[in-house]
Amino acid sequence: MKRETIIENIKVRSGKDLLEFTDKSKNRIYFTINKTILTQIAKYLFNEEKARFSTASGVDTRKAVEILYHFSIDEIGLIVTLRVILDKLDIDKDSLKAGFQKGLEIDSLTPLMKCAEWIEMEMHEMLGVNFKGHPNLKHLLLKDDWPEGNYPLRRDNI
C-alpha cells in the first residue's frame, strides 16, 4: 500500500528528527519534523513520490510560528502535511522593527520546486519569516510601501 510506504519512508528518513506523527484520518496525515530536515523530506515527496505541492499555511501560535507544508498524493487522495515549528527566540520591540525575528528562518523550497515561490513570498510578508535561498523575496500582495516590521497575520502585531 502506497500510504503505508510513504509513512514508513518518512519515518525512516527523518529518524530522531521526527517529533510527532498524527494519523488523523484515512486521507489526512500530519508529521511534525525538525526544520533541518525539511528540504530532504520535501525532496523525497516531490521528486520521488511525485507528490503535488498543494500549499503551505503559516500559523502564529504566539510562542512560535508554525509552517504546514501540504503535499497531495493524488493517486490515493492523501494529504501529507509536514509541520515545522519555528520558535520565536527574541521578542523585544527593536528587533521587530529591524524586520525579522531571530529564529524565524527556514530554508526556502523554491530552488527545489518552482511552485513554492509565491506562497513563500506571501508568508514572508504576512508573518515575517525569512526564507533562506529564496530568489525573489519581496512584497507579493501588500502595497509596496507597507510599513516595515508590520506583519498582518502575526498575533503580536498591535
Place this chain on the structure above:
Amino acid sequence: MAHKIIPIGPYHPLQEEPEFFKLHVDGETVVDIDIELGYNHRLIEKIAESKNFDQVAFLVERICGICSTSHPFAYVNAIDDLIGVQAPERALYIRTIIGELERIHSHFLWLGLAGHFLGYNTVWMWAWRYREPVLDIFERVAGNRQNYAMMKPGGVRRDMFEEDFSWIKKTLKDLIPKVDMFKGAVMDDPVIHARTEGVGVLTREDVHQYSVIGPTARASGVAKDIRKDDPYAAYDKVEWKVITYEGGDVYSKAVVRILELYESINIILQCLDKMPKGPIDSGIKDIPPGEGIGRHEAPRGEVIHYVMSDGGNSPSRHKIRAPSYMNIASNKKAVIGETISDAAIILAAVDPCYCCTERMAVVDYKTGKKLMDGQDLIRLSQEKTERLRGRHNMPPLH
C-alpha cells in the same frame, strides 16, 4: 538588442480584474514576464479570524464571484474533516448539484471570454446567453443569481423542492445541443486550430514543477481531479469520468472545458434522480479544538482550505489557497517564446481568477511608461485571426 518592456495593467480591458504584467519582448517574441499581484487583496484570512464559524461561510463566498460556491464548499469540507462528521445524505447531493451548476456557468463564461480574445465576439455573446438559464436555476434554487449561500458546516442552508426538478432537468437538457454547437465550432474551425494549437504548451514536467491543477493540468494529459481522487459529497455515488486531453496547448484547454460541460450536466441529472429524502443539516453545535483540511475541485482546479480551531467561536487560523494561485504562476512558462499577439489568449487560457489568488483583485496604465495596453493586445490578437481567416479564404469578421 536591448529588451523592450510592455507593461499591461493593472487596469486593462483584457480581464475584468486588475493585475499587472510586464512582458519583456525581443522583437515580437516574449522573452520574460513579470506578474505583479495585490490589486485585489483584502486580507480575508485575517478577517476570517474575527467572524464566527457560521459567518465565515458567507465571507469565503465573497472571495470570488465566479467560483462563489467553491470556497464555501472547501470550507465546509474542512469543518467536516475537523469534527469528523458527515453531512446528511440529501445535503451531500444538494452540495454536488450546486458545485456542478457553478462549473457549467463558469466554463461558459470562460468560453465566451476566450472567443472575445480571439476576435470572435459572436461566441462571447452566445456563450453568455446560454449561461443565463443556469443562473435562472440558481435563482430558483438559492434565491440569487450569484453568491448562493447554500453551504453551511454540517449541511446545507436551504432544501431543494421536488416540484422544481423536472424544470431543472429540462433546462439542462436544452443546454446539450448548445454545447454540441460550441464543440463543433471549436473543433471544426481551421482558424481556431491555427490560433490555439501548439500555443502556450505546458508539458507534463511543467505541470509537476509548477503543481498546476484543474483543467489546465488535465489538458496536459494529467488526470488529476479531486472529485475522483479524494471523493467528497456525492461524487462517488454517481457515474462520471475525468476528462483529459493530450497537448497542453490553449486548444486542449478549451476542449477539456467543453467536454466537462457534458459531464457536469450528466452529474446533475443523476443527482436529481438519486437524491434521497431526509434532513439537510446535521446540526453542529460546537467546534472542538483541532485542525481540518478541506478540498473541492472548483471550475479552475483544486481549492484547499486549512482551518484551525482552538475551541472558541471563530477559527484561530484559516488558510485559503485558490487554484489560480498555482495556475497563474505557470504563465511564466507558457508565455515565454511565444509572440505578443498570442500572449492575450495564453494568459487567459488558465482561466485566471485574481480575486481568488489574492483573495481580492484588476489592471491599469502605468502613466508615462505606456507603450501598449491590454486593448492593443486584444486588437493584435484579433488582427491575427483576421489575417488567418484571409489565408483560409474566409470572409472578415469585422
Place this chain on the structure above:
Amino acid sequence: MSLRLKALTKSIWVYHMSTGSCNNCDIEILDMLTPRFDVERFGITLVGSIRHADAILVTGSLNLKTIPRIKAIYEQAPKPCVVIAIGVCACGQGMFKNGPNCPNPVDSVLPVDVYIPGCPPKPEAMIAGVVKLIEKLKGKK
C-alpha cells in the same frame, strides 16, 4: 440643458474599474451587455480606455494598493464624468469594513454620484440605477 450635459446623457460609455472586488459585480456588469439584457441598444457600451468614458463603474472595497491607481485614472477621465458605485462593497464596504487592507470607502476617494447596492446587484437594478442617474442629470425629480 447645456450641450455638454446633453451629450453626456445621450449614450453613456462606461469604463469599468474593479478596486478589490470579488468579481461578482464585474460579471454582472458584463452580463448587462450580453443578449438577455443588452444595454448596447441604448448606446451604453464598455470602453477599454478611460479617455473615452462618460461614466466610471466602481466595484469592490478599495484596497490600499489600488488607491493611487484609481486616483490617476480618475484624473485622466474627460470631465464631466459620473461615478457609479456598484455593489455593497463599493457603497459601504460591506463585509470588509474592518479589514486591515481596505480602510477607505470608495466615496472618500472618488466623488460618487449613484450608489447601487446589492451583493451583487441584479442587472435590472444596475439599469434602473443608470436610468435614475440620467433623470438626475437632466434635472428631473
